[in-house]
Amino acid sequence: MGMQDGNALAGPLSEVFAVDVTAAQRLCPGCGTDSAVGALHVYRMATAAVARCPVCGEIAFRIARHAGALWLDFGGGGALRIPVG
Amino acid sequence: MAALTPGFRSRRRAPGDRLPPGQFLTEGFPVLSAGPTPAVATDRWRFTLTTETGDQHVWTWPQLTALPQADVTTDLHCVTRWSKFDTRWRGVSLDMLLDGVDTEARYAWVESYGGYTTNMPLADLRNGRAWIAHTYDGRPLPAEHGGPARLLVPHLYLWKSAKWVSGIRLRINDQQGFWESLGYHAYGDPWREQRTWGD
Numbered sequence: 001m002g003m004q005d006g007n008a009l010a011g012p013l014s015e016v017f018a019v020d021v022t023a024a025q026r027l028c029p030g031c032g033t034d035s036a037v038g039a040l041h042v043y044r045m046a047t048a049a050v051a052r053c054p055v056c057g058e059i060a061f062r063i064a065r066h067a068g069a070l071w072l073d074f075g076g077g078g079a080l081r082i083p084v085g
Numbered sequence: 086m087a088a089l090t091p092g093f094r095s096r097r098r099a100p101g102d103r104l105p106p107g108q109f110l111t112e113g114f115p116v117l118s119a120g121p122t123p124a125v126a127t128d129r130w131r132f133t134l135t136t137e138t139g140d141q142h143v144w145t146w147p148q149l150t151a152l153p154q155a156d157v158t159t160d161l162h163c164v165t166r167w168s169k170f171d172t173r174w175r176g177v178s179l180d181m182l183l184d185g186v187d188t189e190a191r192y193a194w195v196e197s198y199g200g201y202t203t204n205m206p207l208a209d210l211r212n213g214r215a216w217i218a219h220t221y222d223g224r225p226l227p228a229e230h231g232g233p234a235r236l237l238v239p240h241l242y243l244w245k246s247a248k249w250v251s252g253i254r255l256r257i258n259d260q261q262g263f264w265e266s267l268g269y270h271a272y273g274d275p276w277r278e279q280r281t282w283g284d
Contacts, residue, residue: 002116043119045244046165046280048267050119057121064267066281071268 006040006051012065013037016072025081030058037080103160105275108168115167116229119263123199123249127233132217133252134182137190144182146233152177155216159239161246162275174237176218179210190255195236195262198249203262204271205238205245207255214240217250242273242280 006022013021022038033055040051040060048064048071060078064071104110127146134142144152157174193207209215218237219226226232231248238245244264265271270279278284 003121041121043117045117045119045264048264048269052120059120062267064269066268067283069268073267 004042004044005038006036006042007038008042008044009037009049009051009063012049012063012070015065015070019082021080021082024083026053026060026078027081028053028056028058028060029076029078031056103170104168105162106278107280108162108166108275111167111169114169114172114230115163115165117163117165118229118248119201120199122228123197124228125198125233125249130233131252132182132234132250134186135252135254136186136188137255137257140187142182142186149177149217149234150219152181157216157218157237157239159237161239161243163243164269164273164275164280168275172239173222174216174218175220176216176234176237178213179215179217180213182217183211186255188255190257192256192259194254194256194260195245195247195250196252196254197247198251201247201249201263203245203247204260204265205241206259206272209238209241210253214238240274242270242275244269245273 010022022036024037025034026037027034030053033053035054039054041054042049042051047066050062051060052058053060059075062073130146132144132149154175155178158171161169161172190207193205193210195203215236215238217234219234221230226235234250236247236250259271261271268282270281270284273279
């Protein structure tokens with residue numbers, strides 16, 4: 001399967017977050033690119049996926065949906081900026 | 086051939102039973118990766134074996150291709166449930182690369198250009214079961230399938246056969262690789278359906 005954009009992760013992310021994270025912004029610690037999560041580049045393997053900066057390719061986060069558990073790794077992937085009231 | 090581990094004996098399979106449980110046969114060769122395809126020119130390609138004491142054994146592309154080559158026809162099994170029979174590869178056996186390497190390590194940590202990693206017991210790279218493969222179906226291995234060279238360890242799920250391989254670190258202790266640290270199985274035997282953590 002080829003690369004997709006971050007909107008492909010709206011489903012599994014909605015199982016973790018109370019807000020639509022695909023609309024959040026991420027400031028890439030690697031190259032400074034400010035992009036929406038929905039614009040990240042996503043690579044999948046089975047029920048796992050890795051989301052990367054669309055410019056430099058640095059990993060933003062990894063997520064997997066295995067039996068009975070959702071695995072989420074933000075590592076050093078940069079803060080998500082979620083607008084609040 | 087299914088691997089054996091202490092205390093476990095693989096189930097005997099009927100001759101011709103080549104499709105592991107939960108798998109579907111494909112004639113294609115799907116492409117999966119954990120990131121963009123790195124461009125690795127053979128003139129700067131290196132393969133580095135690093136022992137647990139830090140000793141390094143480095144091969145350039147001309148050095149690798151000058152070694153005795155093995156022709157391998159094998160079945161592939163991907164954790165995404167496709168299998169492909171009778172794939173034809175050419176490469177160098179890990180037995181040859183590990184010959185003369187002094188190590189007490191029990192585990193291998195495989196590294197790739199582009200940052201991918203995977204792990205397995207070192208024993209699974211020995212005894213004619215693993216190769217650094219550079220030719221597929223009679224042609225140079227395409228970059229999308231891991232060229233210029235990938236690890237080929239076909240008795241485990243295909244995510245263990247790291248594309249764009251750059252080296253192997255021999256380790257006393259196991260360390261989880263890219264997908265293994267996100268819940269995929271540390272060993273990945275397709276005949277035992279070791280897909281994810283806990284299988």
